[in-house]
Amino acid sequence: MAHVANWKKEEVKELKELLNSHSVIGVVDLLNIPARQMQLMRKSLQGKAIIRMAKKNLIDLALNDIAQNKENITGLSPFMIGQPAIVFTDLNSFKLYKILEDSKTPAPAKAGSIATADIVVPAGDTGFEPGPFLGELQQVGIPAKIDKGKITVQKDHVIVKEGEEVSKQVATTLTRLDINPMEVGINLRAAYEEETIYTSDILFIDEEKTLQNIQAAFNGAFNLSVNAAIPTNATVSAILSNAFIKARNLAVNAAIVNDDTIGLLIGKARTELLAIASAISGVEGALDDELLDLLSNVASAAPVVVEEDNAEEEEEEEEEEASEEDAAVGLGALFG
Structure with missing residues (x-):
């Protein structure tokens, strides 16, 4: 029989204790979240929820071990993608989703990232003096010209459409324009509550x-x-x-x-x-x-x-x- 490290046994044990002591269990993806934002999010969840990172196989072991106490809990496993972590809370699933969404902050676009919505460069004064930056804007398709001694975007321009990849040149241009079209935050993939799995599309509520x-x-x-x-x-x-x-x-x-x-x-x-x-x-x-x-x-x-x-x-x-x-x-x- 293969030897199992003690730290792994302790990890699974602690995960099981947390799973059994909370009514709502969420699966989140922490991939590409900077350490500073992660600290702020943990602080915002203090007293409301606990975020615990662990290896996927250890989380699966813990889920399987408590499946007899929490029916359908193993249904969370398919949602553990990217850099998975578990959120333990007694808030209802919808409140947990809203708290996590509200904690998201604007972030600059990075080369290779996928636009979650159309990225628009608004019309108006860019604040830049005439110079090489005008050519950079025109190279990425932004309709810009010199107006009253400033580089000005003539009209609103969709520089990256929803679902498209952001190129390195576009990412650099957006950063110089101080446009932060991305969001940094914890994505709740799914939540378990009262033997039911709620996916993110169900948890999203249009308040208006x-x-x-x-x-x-x-x-x-x-x-x-x-x-x-x-x-x-x-x-x-x-x-x-x-x-x-x-x-x-x-x-x-x-x-x-x-x-x-x-x-x-x-x-x-x-x-x-x-x-x-x-x-x-x-x-x-x-x-x-x-x-x-x-x-x-x-x-x-x-x-x-x-x-x-x-x-x-x-x-x-x-x-x-x-x-x-x-x-x-x-x-x-x-x-x-």
Whole structure:
């Protein structure tokens, strides 16, 4: 039997203890992360998560040894690529992913690196005096010229498209322009939580889109509650307001006089009177002097109709205010 070094046994033992004592296990790739950034990231995770680097075969051994306690934990093995490390935490997988993504910092492009998105050189003054750098910019395809004694990029230019490799010359040019298109940080490849493996594409959440979805869902529920007259804390005022406006409209159209309708009825009668007077004003002797004087002071006479849309407008205003507040609360709870 081959001899197994004691340090390897101790390493596997410690990994097993960490795996058993944390509810969420993440696999990350630390390839090409500078030591300084790594220290900053460890500091940002202090008290929240533990990052442990180890040889892939030792991690596999530890995963296999605890598989009977954590079903499906060995599903993390295929995600151990590059320079793998394990993250141990009790945060949920989505919060862990967000923390790691937020800790990433801009970095200069290196020769041979692959652009994760289009790398754009923006239009404007580069700050460089006329000289050889103008030729360097033009050699890599950047539309540059001399303008007011400075080298200026004439328009936004995509120098490297997403998925393309960055050449040494382009990398040098971008560095001189102080453009840092890359990101340095820990990439969470997958996370294990409650017997489920979550990959990075599942863990990514578009916060703006999520907020919009929450707002749309709240608005739909709000409208349903109001239209079905189902009172809740959020909709009871809109339902009462809607009922009041409909009752008032009915009273006005039926000429029922009360404290709430008297002003509207008088206004409606006055408007209808002026409309009739305007229609017959061309008939000689049809109007007395008082009506003629009144018509001359009115630019236009349009019937006043109490629309039920007012109720909908008031309802929409309350809905908008409530949806923004409740949706924000919901999103805050989601992302912690």
